[in-house]
Amino acid sequence: MMELVCPAGTPASLRAAVDAGAHAVYCGFNDETNARNFPGLNFSPEELAEGIAYAHDRGAKVLVALNTFPRAGGEVLWHRALANAESAGADAVILADLGLLDYAATHHPNLRRHLSVQAAAANPDAINFYAATFGVRRVVLPRVLTVDEIRAINREIDVETEVFVFGGLCVMAEGRCSLSSYATGRSPNMNGVCSPASHVVYSEETDGLRARLGDFTIHRTPKGQPAPYPTLCKGCFTSGEQTGHVFEDPVSLDATQLIPALAKAGVTALKIEGRQRSRAYVAEVVRSFRAAVEAQAAGLPLPQGALARLAEGQAGTTGAYAKTWR
Amino acid sequence: MTLDGTELPRCPRAIALAMRPLPLPVLGVALTQFARRVTDSHPGLLRRLGPYAQRTVLIDPTDLPFAFWLDPEAGPRISAHRRHRAPAADARIAGPVAALIGMLHGRFDGDALFFSRDLTIEGDTEAVLALRNALDDAELDLSEELIRLSGPAGALLRRLLAGVERVSGLPLHRDDRNGGFA
Numbered sequence: 001m002m003e004l005v006c007p008a009g010t011p012a013s014l015r016a017a018v019d020a021g022a023h024a025v026y027c028g029f030n031d032e033t034n035a036r037n038f039p040g041l042n043f044s045p046e047e048l049a050e051g052i053a054y055a056h057d058r059g060a061k062v063l064v065a066l067n068t069f070p071r072a073g074g075e076v077l078w079h080r081a082l083a084n085a086e087s088a089g090a091d092a093v094i095l096a097d098l099g100l101l102d103y104a105a106t107h108h109p110n111l112r113r114h115l116s117v118q119a120a121a122a123n124p125d126a127i128n129f130y131a132a133t134f135g136v137r138r139v140v141l142p143r144v145l146t147v148d149e150i151r152a153i154n155r156e157i158d159v160e161t162e163v164f165v166f167g168g169l170c171v172m173a174e175g176r177c178s179l180s181s182y183a184t185g186r187s188p189n190m191n192g193v194c195s196p197a198s199h200v201v202y203s204e205e206t207d208g209l210r211a212r213l214g215d216f217t218i219h220r221t222p223k224g225q226p227a228p229y230p231t232l233c234k235g236c237f238t239s240g241e242q243t244g245h246v247f248e249d250p251v252s253l254d255a256t257q258l259i260p261a262l263a264k265a266g267v268t269a270l271k272i273e274g275r276q277r278s279r280a281y282v283a284e285v286v287r288s289f290r291a292a293v294e295a296q297a298a299g300l301p302l303p304q305g306a307l308a309r310l311a312e313g314q315a316g317t318t319g320a321y322a323k324t325w326r
Numbered sequence: 327m328t329l330d331g332t333e334l335p336r337c338p339r340a341i342a343l344a345m346r347p348l349p350l351p352v353l354g355v356a357l358t359q360f361a362r363r364v365t366d367s368h369p370g371l372l373r374r375l376g377p378y379a380q381r382t383v384l385i386d387p388t389d390l391p392f393a394f395w396l397d398p399e400a401g402p403r404i405s406a407h408r409r410h411r412a413p414a415a416d417a418r419i420a421g422p423v424a425a426l427i428g429m430l431h432g433r434f435d436g437d438a439l440f441f442s443r444d445l446t447i448e449g450d451t452e453a454v455l456a457l458r459n460a461l462d463d464a465e466l467d468l469s470e471e472l473i474r475l476s477g478p479a480g481a482l483l484r485r486l487l488a489g490v491e492r493v494s495g496l497p498l499h500r501d502d503r504n505g506g507f508a
């Protein structure tokens with residue numbers, strides 16, 4: 001069966017994911033060492049150890065994301081996080097930075113290393129380099145590849161691949177996007193936040209909901225229409241004569257129906273985005289995907305997705321997997 | 327909209343009308359006492375809120391006759407106000423009482439309620455997110471907390487709350503469904 005890798009922003013979500021059938025849960029510490037550094041989210045070292053014990057008792061794994069890029073002079077925070085993850089009993093760490101990968105391979109050789117999507121390793125040469133140099137055992141592929149490209153990559157590498165199947169969609173090659181830095185001075189790569197809440201202001205106005213990020217209006221959503229996150233790449237902007245979603249529509253990824261094709265393409269694990277979401281969401285989505293991977297493993301038809309209402313824009317896309325980029 | 331795609335229940339008008347004459351200062355004191363008992367028995371809640379406990383939030387259940395001003399750091403402290411006379415707060419979160427309690431009880435997802443426009447956020451977005459995430463992690467069951475604090479009257483209260491939940495459709499208890507794979 002394909003491995004289901006599920007998000008947990010809090011200990012309660014971790015337990016909800018495990019109880020709902022997650023094979024593995026990924027989470028991070030409550031600081032800038034991970035790319036979901038949101039208010040009120042994430043784990044202290046003690047909470048992580050308890051969460052891992054809970055998961056292991058029930059046969060699930062815990063992967064710890066340390067997937068931001070350490071600041072020069074501030075590396076000790078990331079080094080300490082690696083040591084804390086190992087002593088808490090993490091099954092793997094998910095890393096993006098070359099220096100941190102090297103440090104982990106040298107100082108924590110027995111701690112399994114996965115390459116984060118933030119590293120944007122999108123071809124066999126890059127992946128083989130990470131595998132040979134740092135002993136990376138699994139690569140989370142960036143969300144810019146088609147299923148055919150994933151198959152081609154898997155033919156030329158010896159490590160496992162993990163792909164996103166559901167949730168918020170980062171439409172650029174991960175780790176390379178500077179939109180959030182440009183607008184707010186804070187980025188997913190350095191601070192673990194894209195379009196951070198600290199810079200978001202919503203206001204209900206006569207023409208609907210206005211969402212601002214720093215000095216920029218990202219959306220005006222008329223009454224009754226689904227509201228999106230105030231994410232820069234999914235904003236509605238005026239450029240020249242045109243007003244519209246210049247980069248990408250505010251929809252989120254749902255690749256449920258591509259699970260058989262991804263399995264055939266050699267993918268080991270399916271990842272669900274959403275560490276910022278509630279335990280109710282995590283339980284619902286994990287339950288649904290567990291049923292889907294079980295059906296796939298048994299050669300049965302996949303259950304029809306009923307998760308669109310939970311998604312941003314309340315609409316799903318298969319993203320780049322079946323590419324129709326404009 | 328709820329997780330299973332159905333419309334959110336509204337607080338029945340009869341209940342909202344019956345609440346109208348409640349004296350606001352007394353309501354505030356009772357809610358403050360209740361909130362303090364809850365945070366005493368869930369110390370992780372304020373810990374998770376961290377520095378965001380300093381931010382005040384106006385919680386505005388749009389189908390009830392009042393709004394609640396919450397200062398987490400002051401104990402916490404809650405005061406009740408008529409909607410148009412509520413004091414300023416760092417942030418405001420508004421929606422039907424079912425959305426607010428349902429989120430607290432792990433029945434609904436806050437982001438999904440925001441996407442569907444059932445929930446409105448204004449002001450300090452960080453404060454709202456921190457509060458929502460800390461409450462989500464606390465796995466509260468407000469009815470059970472109330473029953474626990476009611477001593478010998480608890481059994482009667484349990485029956486009463488179950489009746490109100492059945493008739494109104496309001497999510498008055500935590501969702502304890504297990505995925506079945508554990």
Ligand code: SF4
Binds near residue numbers: 170178195
């Ligand atoms: S702005 Fe969009 S593409 Fe860029 S990091 Fe944020 S989510 Fe990803």
